[in-house]
Amino acid sequence: MTLEGQLRMLDFTDNEIKVYLVLLKIGTAQAGRIAKECVLERTSTYNALKRLQEKGMVSSVIEANTQVFAAASPEKILDVFKEKEERAKLLIPQLEQLKTAKTEKETILKFRGYAGVKTVLNDILKTCKSGDEYLILGPERQLSERMPTFARIFVAQKDKKRIRARIILRQIAGNNVMSKYTEARYVPQEVFSPTVTSIYGDKIALIVWSETPEAIIIDNADTAKTYRTYFEFIWKHAKKSL
Template sequence: MIEELQQIGLTTNECKVYLALINHGVSLAGTISRKTGLHRRSVYDITEMLVKKGLIGYIVKNNRRYFEAVHPQKILDIIKEKENILSPLVNELTQSFESKKEKQETNFYKGKDGLKTIFEEQLNHKEIFILGASTKAYEILQFYFIWYDKKRKKKKIKTRIITSDPKILKIPLADIRYIPEKYASPVAVNIYGDKTAIILWAKEPIAIVIKNQEIAEGYRNYFEIMWKIGKK
């Protein structure tokens, strides 16, 4: 029981004195001293603290103090009082914490349908950056990209593409830069808004989409470096 009472901020000796008064009722300091094994001087100091905390009270008879524990319900009152004091502080701290914390989500997609989900999400953004575009994407999704490019054109979504694949030529609303074929990779990176999609264009394509503003900005900065290197 002492450990539980310590959870509300009582010291070990305060717990002993409080429990002695709960179990034995109204008591003098000397009686409390005998029941708890604490020195009488310590008992006086402890009872003074418990009075301040509202857990015990006393009456004076013949110049002697008789101590008595208040109803245990007071413990719950103390907890509620602390909660009322701390609640606004916790709310304020939570707001500060959430405003500084970068929210991040990572989702894994597999197969053609999974990849279509990613591209349809891109249609909600004003501009798309593609690093490492490949005709393999068109081979795997085939007619889907015809619909996708029409939709993107209708919504006037611009795309900037860096590729080492010379087969990629005219794409609606797209600026294309070419880098040497030695940089060719089956992995493409699409950056849009605060999301970065890392796509492996294999027979069974897979992708990881990371929602994180700092990561997206980092990839955009890298894209701009490669854009300057690329040729029209």
């Protein structure tokens, strides 16, 4: 690669490259001579000199009432990029904040299998603090029947943290709740959904109890708020006992 090409990769324009290389060769010179050596118009030469001065690659002095220019040491290029590096270091945290905000706003995590169900329920335990409440819509004893050991562990840990829960169940025999920190209400038996929805913090967890369970966590405050409103509407009209 040519010298000009390498300087171009360092963000120097073609005119800046011409002016800087000419000054390195001839030493100090007036703008007119620089323009002539570079075969550039006077205006283009002055613009290039101005940008090079801003980068610290060219200096100027007044000699005999005339402004003359001189190229800075090529090592100055390192200083230019060190300054850019420092600016970049200051900028990165601000950019990361934007990235984090966007990620938190749009995160959707998908899981498959019983391990995925465990991940979702453990996330509920992790997200909820003592005294927090999460909402559950549509459970049909799937967890206790298909993952009995983990179900007992989950309920024990939930109660130990004093995490409160409100559950909306169908009015069928056996759909009762045996937990100190859980309150249930009931909807008609014909209201059925294969998906269990949990709402906690700014998250919604969906578990589909198919032959191989599938689960999704949506981390979005607005969506969680919408689901919460929907839950509260059903809760308001649901029965307090079987």
